[in-house]
Amino acid sequence: MFAFAVRRTAAAIPVLVMVSLIVFFLMRLLPGDIIDLIVSQAQVDVSEEMIAELRRQYGLDKPVYVQYYVWVRQILAGDFGLSFRSHQPVIEIILPRLMPTFQIGLAALFFSSLVAIPLGAISAARPNSIWDRIGAFGTFIGASMPYFLVGGLLIYFVSLQLGLLPPSGFVSPTDDLTDSIRHTIMPAITLALSLTAILIRQARASFSDVLQHPYIRTAYAKGLSETRVVVQHAMKNALLPIVTILGLQLGVILSGAVVTETVFAVPGIGRLLVDSILGRDYPIVQALVLLIAAAVVLATLLVDIVYGVLDPRSSRM
Amino acid sequence: MVNSKATHEKKFISRSAEKESTQCPSLLSRRQFVKAGVAGVGGIVIPSLSAPAFAAGRGGTLKVALTADPISFDPHLTGNLQGRGAAQSIHDTLFGIDNKGNLSPMLVDRWEQPDNKTYLLHLRSGVKFHDGTDFDADAVVYNINRIRNPETGSIRSGEIKALDRIEAVDRLTVKMTLKYPFAAFLFPFTDVSGCIGSPAAFEKYGKERANLNPVGTGPFKFAGYSQDTETVLERNGNYWDAGKPYVDRLILRPIPTGSTRLIELQTGGVDLSEGLPLQNIAALRTQPDIVVSERVGFRWEYIGFNAKEKFPGSNARFRQAFQWAIDREALHHVAYFGTGAVGYSGILPSHPFHESAYKPFTYNKDMAGKLLDESGLGSAEITAYLRPEPVKQRAAQLVQAMAADVGVKINLEQLDYASHRAKLRSGELPMDMHGWWGYRPDPDQYLSVLLGSDGSYAKRHGYNNPKMDDLFRKQRAETDRDKRRALFRRITDLMNEDAIYVPWHYSSDFKGLSPRVKGFHHAADAIIEYKHISLG
Numbered sequence: 001m002f003a004f005a006v007r008r009t010a011a012a013i014p015v016l017v018m019v020s021l022i023v024f025f026l027m028r029l030l031p032g033d034i035i036d037l038i039v040s041q042a043q044v045d046v047s048e049e050m051i052a053e054l055r056r057q058y059g060l061d062k063p064v065y066v067q068y069y070v071w072v073r074q075i076l077a078g079d080f081g082l083s084f085r086s087h088q089p090v091i092e093i094i095l096p097r098l099m100p101t102f103q104i105g106l107a108a109l110f111f112s113s114l115v116a117i118p119l120g121a122i123s124a125a126r127p128n129s130i131w132d133r134i135g136a137f138g139t140f141i142g143a144s145m146p147y148f149l150v151g152g153l154l155i156y157f158v159s160l161q162l163g164l165l166p167p168s169g170f171v172s173p174t175d176d177l178t179d180s181i182r183h184t185i186m187p188a189i190t191l192a193l194s195l196t197a198i199l200i201r202q203a204r205a206s207f208s209d210v211l212q213h214p215y216i217r218t219a220y221a222k223g224l225s226e227t228r229v230v231v232q233h234a235m236k237n238a239l240l241p242i243v244t245i246l247g248l249q250l251g252v253i254l255s256g257a258v259v260t261e262t263v264f265a266v267p268g269i270g271r272l273l274v275d276s277i278l279g280r281d282y283p284i285v286q287a288l289v290l291l292i293a294a295a296v297v298l299a300t301l302l303v304d305i306v307y308g309v310l311d312p313r314s315s316r317m
Numbered sequence: 318m319v320n321s322k323a324t325h326e327k328k329f330i331s332r333s334a335e336k337e338s339t340q341c342p343s344l345l346s347r348r349q350f351v352k353a354g355v356a357g358v359g360g361i362v363i364p365s366l367s368a369p370a371f372a373a374g375r376g377g378t379l380k381v382a383l384t385a386d387p388i389s390f391d392p393h394l395t396g397n398l399q400g401r402g403a404a405q406s407i408h409d410t411l412f413g414i415d416n417k418g419n420l421s422p423m424l425v426d427r428w429e430q431p432d433n434k435t436y437l438l439h440l441r442s443g444v445k446f447h448d449g450t451d452f453d454a455d456a457v458v459y460n461i462n463r464i465r466n467p468e469t470g471s472i473r474s475g476e477i478k479a480l481d482r483i484e485a486v487d488r489l490t491v492k493m494t495l496k497y498p499f500a501a502f503l504f505p506f507t508d509v510s511g512c513i514g515s516p517a518a519f520e521k522y523g524k525e526r527a528n529l530n531p532v533g534t535g536p537f538k539f540a541g542y543s544q545d546t547e548t549v550l551e552r553n554g555n556y557w558d559a560g561k562p563y564v565d566r567l568i569l570r571p572i573p574t575g576s577t578r579l580i581e582l583q584t585g586g587v588d589l590s591e592g593l594p595l596q597n598i599a600a601l602r603t604q605p606d607i608v609v610s611e612r613v614g615f616r617w618e619y620i621g622f623n624a625k626e627k628f629p630g631s632n633a634r635f636r637q638a639f640q641w642a643i644d645r646e647a648l649h650h651v652a653y654f655g656t657g658a659v660g661y662s663g664i665l666p667s668h669p670f671h672e673s674a675y676k677p678f679t680y681n682k683d684m685a686g687k688l689l690d691e692s693g694l695g696s697a698e699i700t701a702y703l704r705p706e707p708v709k710q711r712a713a714q715l716v717q718a719m720a721a722d723v724g725v726k727i728n729l730e731q732l733d734y735a736s737h738r739a740k741l742r743s744g745e746l747p748m749d750m751h752g753w754w755g756y757r758p759d760p761d762q763y764l765s766v767l768l769g770s771d772g773s774y775a776k777r778h779g780y781n782n783p784k785m786d787d788l789f790r791k792q793r794a795e796t797d798r799d800k801r802r803a804l805f806r807r808i809t810d811l812m813n814e815d816a817i818y819v820p821w822h823y824s825s826d827f828k829g830l831s832p833r834v835k836g837f838h839h840a841a842d843a844i845i846e847y848k849h850i851s852l853g
Contacts, residue, residue, distance in 0.1 A: 032735030040738045041396035042472035043755050044505075045766050045773045050474055053467045086388050086544060087528055093544060152576055160580045167580045168572050170546070265572040267545040275545075280735050 004308050012297045019293040020075075020286070024068050027282050034058060034084040034280045058084060071286065081283040085276070090287045094269065100170045101268035103180070104260070105253040107188035109246060112195040117242065120203020124211055125230050135200050142197030147256055151190040151263035158186060168265035187264045191256045195249055202245045203238070210238040254292070377852040378566040379834070381845070382578040382590040386545050386571040390531040392512030393464050393471040394524075398755070399591075401509050402844045403569060406550055407447075408512035408533030411438070411457070412503060414758055414840075418669040420503055424452065424513060424534065433498040433796060434481075440489040444557045446515035447539075448532045454485035459516040469524065476505035476762075498794040500801060501759035508758075508842070536562040536848035545571055556848070563836070563851035582607060582829045588852065589837070589845070590829040595654050595708060598827065608830040612839040613658050614665035615756050615826035617763075619818040620716065621749030625779035628747045629699050634692035635725075636816035640678045642685035642723045643716055645821045652712035657825040662809040663753075663767070664760050666823050667841035670802045677813060685723045698726040701748040704737045708824075713750045744777040752822075756842040760805055765789055768812060780817045 035054050039046045055061040059070065074081055080090035115138075123132040159167040165182050173180040210216070211234055219229045257270030269288060276284040383402075389395040392404040415421040420428075426441045444452040461483050464471045479499040486492050495502060505511065518532035531539050536558070537550035550567040570587065572578045575594035582590040583606065593601065593609065601609050620639055622630030629635050645659040661678060664671045689697070703713055710729075717727040727748070732740065740746050757763050766772040769789050770781040788811065792804040812818060826843040836849040 032739035036738040044475045046472050046475050054470050057470050155580050168577045263574050
């Protein structure tokens with residue numbers, strides 16, 4: 001077992017090296033760099049000597065492979081360097097950004113499960129009923145509405161017309177829990193909408209599959225009510241594929257965060273990533289992409305190890 | 318154009334009324350209202366001056382929605398408008414700008430020019446930095462040398478490249494000697510180049526940590542910052558301008574989406590907002606709970622051509638045709654929703670050198686067609702690269718249609734901002750639709766970049782005209798204001814003849830205010846002077 005874990009961990013290293021190479025060189029393939037952007041803000045001529053000096057200060061005067069070597073050596077020493085745009089340590093910028101994105105992402109998962117699973121179950125239990133139609137219509141709406149539109153409409157109606165929630169910003173739950181929740185609701189709903197669309201279809205398919213099983217017929221034959229059959233008997237089995245799909249929505253949450261965090265002015269990693277790419281802030285982009293990749297690799301690694309424990313056959317490979 | 322201490326009520330006043338509007342003299346200081354001599358700009362909502370005897374109330378927190386994060390507070394290293402604005406709240410500048418566009422006293426109390434290459438600056442006495450150290454001539458010399466030191470890596474060094482020597486004559490007198498006569502030399506000191514920080518603090522924090530530890534003499538002290546969340550500034554109780562600032566605390570929140578900023582303003586989440594969405598302006602002007610402030614001439618829109626051999630822009634007739642081929646009025650109304658003003662020169666309407674009657678071109682397709690025939694290019698084709706700016710994209714599509722009308726095919730291509738800059742730097746933009754961003758207090762500051770043969774834009778556009786260089790040399794050596802103005806008119810005439818830049822519009826900066834915000838003045842460079850603002 002231990003040997004298996006070591007083997008799997010070792011296999012993750014080339015993946016991370018590949019990711020680091022790809023993000024490092026892709027960023028540098030983009031036309032324009034931080035020096036172009038700094039100079040563009042000067043509103044005055046910046047001398048060639050000053051541009052050369054800035055290149056030197058940002059370490060961009062060295063050949064790319066040397067820059068890569070310097071960066072990797074830094075990371076191995078636990079130093080992700082300084083942001084090009086703000087000169088603050090990269091880690092100090094990234095860490096406070098994780099909380100808002102995770103909080104809103106989790107809330108979105110919670111909202112979408114809360115709506116999609118019951119709606120999917122009813123749609124499956126009563127095909128072609130009004131609930132089924134509502135579910136289908138909801139899917140259609142959720143899948144076709146872009147985040148910026150949903151976010152904009154929510155802000156307009158909920159904040160401006162009804163005055164219920166603050167339009168933008170983020171408050172940490174450790175500072176003020178109620179205020180934190182109030183700031184989370186609208187971005188989470190915006191993010192949840194397309195998730196819900198996917199989940200309703202998944203839940204409906206999953207439930208209708210389970211409801212065909214003989215044990216469901218047995219449950220009905222025992223004289224149980226439809227609600228008890230669906231909730232107590234079908235639910236457990238139907239949830240398995242739904243939870244699997246839910247786990248795969250991490251990508252949707254991160255890509256959605258890019259837009260929702262901009263619309264709602266949330267200081268999360270989605271907005272940071274986009275701003276840093278557009279701002280050619282190489283150290284931030286490299287560190288963020290590497291961290292996201294490391295998180296995915298780690299998660300897969302854990303799953304593999306758990307599988308190995310649960311099913312000894314899978315660790316013999 | 319909102320420059321009253323008294324904003325007890327607001328009403329609509331027409332452009333002409335606004336031009337005549339009297340100002341509250343006690344409030345005039347720096348970056349003061351410059352009479353915008355543009356006719357034909359629609360009604361502007363400004364607070365009236367119904368109560369000139371209004372005494373500004375003290376206290377409260379002013380919350381402001383910014384379009385972007387300030388990122389750095391080091392005045393010599395900061396780049397964007399928000400960073401410059403925040404840096405100027407913390408650090409006073411050496412000079413201000415008065416309501417006629419002239420220099421006015423700030424940290425420099427009075428100044429003299431013994432000859433056309435020497436300036437003597439007499440500094441305000443009794444001013445202290447936030448860390449308790451004294452503001453004096455040595456501090457000024459330290460700051461200017463910090464900008465000039467290549468190790469600092471300050472892009473502002475280009476603004477003061479005419480400076481040869483700077484020395485402290487005595488405790489409160491600074492002497493600056495120039496390499497060559499330069500009439501516009503002192504103007505950069507009204508902006509971040511003139512921001513003076515505590516030398517002790519610069520030494521203590523070093524370059525890397527100075528950006529988040531700014532120590533100036535300004536009306537506000539730096540109190541807290543969290544990137545993309547908020548910047549907190551607190552009132553400097555020992556500010557030299559007695560009684561100011563009025564508010565106890567400033568909270569600057571970057572909110573990137575325009576519609577969200579607007580709703581924050583409408584719901585009272587913020588008291589003041591930068592950059593309102595253009596399409597909402599007309600509707601907002603009729604709303605009683607928001608004051609819309611427009612400043613015409615923050616940006617100068619032109620179509621730039623590349624005169625290098627391989628581009629169609631190398632043909633002067635082809636370039637000149639655009640002076641007649643574009644319908645500036647249509648662009649003004651459709652792309653800009655009637656905001657800003659139509660323009661024919663590079664002198665912005667906020668500047669005293671601007672001539673509102675100057676209108677050498679009309680929309681004339683026949684004239685454009687004739688010039689194109691003379692160009693001998695036949696059916697010309699040219700590519701314009703666009704940055705992700707919705708307004709400019711709309712304008713570019715209109716220009717594309719107008720050019721097609723006279724037989725020129727324009728291909729529009731999208732790039733992100735940095736890619737566009739890289740293309741511009743390499744001199745590979747056949748056609749530049751983006752114009753000049755940001756008001757500067759003297760036209761030399763940007764026109765020399767665009768038109769002087771050693772200017773970076775001029776080089777990138779392949780432009781070089783000895784006659785133009787001669788005019789620039791003359792206006793720089795000229796100390797008489799009227800003669801300088803006349804020289805700039807000749808520069809404008811020559812620019813329009815060469816048509817490397819075809820001017821068409823002056824775009825506005827917009828700010829939205831809650832009616833409780835008093836004393837707001839809309840500066841030409843869009844930077845807010847928070848020290849005059851109070852909350853009613």
